[in-house]
Amino acid sequence: MRVLRNTVHLPADRFTELWQPASFEAWLETASALKRLQGVLMRVGPQDGTADGLRAFCAICPHEICHVEVARETSDLPMDTGPPPAHPVFVCPCHFSIFDPLEDGRAISGPALRGLYRFEFQLVDGTVEIDRVEADVEAIFS
Numbered sequence: 109m110r111v112l113r114n115t116v117h118l119p120a121d122r123f124t125e126l127w128q129p130a131s132f133e134a135w136l137e138t139a140s141a142l143k144r145l146q147g148v149l150m151r152v153g154p155q156d157g158t159a160d161g162l163r164a165f166c167a168i169c170p171h172e173i174c175h176v177e178v179a180r181e182t183s184d185l186p187m188d189t190g191p192p193p194a195h196p197v198f199v200c201p202c203h204f205s206i207f208d209p210l211e212d213g214r215a216i217s218g219p220a221l222r223g224l225y226r227f228e229f230q231l232v233d234g235t236v237e238i239d240r241v242e243a244d245v246e247a248i249f250s
Contacts (some may be wrong), residue, residue: 111239
């Protein structure tokens, strides 16, 4: 994991509804420059006391660097194999990679060779503090 230049603070009580995404912006300092990362935080499961069913993903597709979007209606999604999940997923509008937030952002269809990059966070006094991102995220900038 890489420490972000800024810690993102979001009120945890803002995330009571399942699948309601909230966008955020974080900054990563690389050897060559300061890079802006778009992120999405959403509740994908019940409150469990630690992560409270929350997940935070980088909203940049690892395939061709397009911004992913949340697809709530999944029945018509073009899946490589099997039926689409019955819950919202992330879809890349450029080449139609599909990512499952219930499986930590794993790529489940399309050309992406890996899942979405994930942010790490803590719950501190009713606030979600996002302060790290997967180190491999730097690969999207090279």
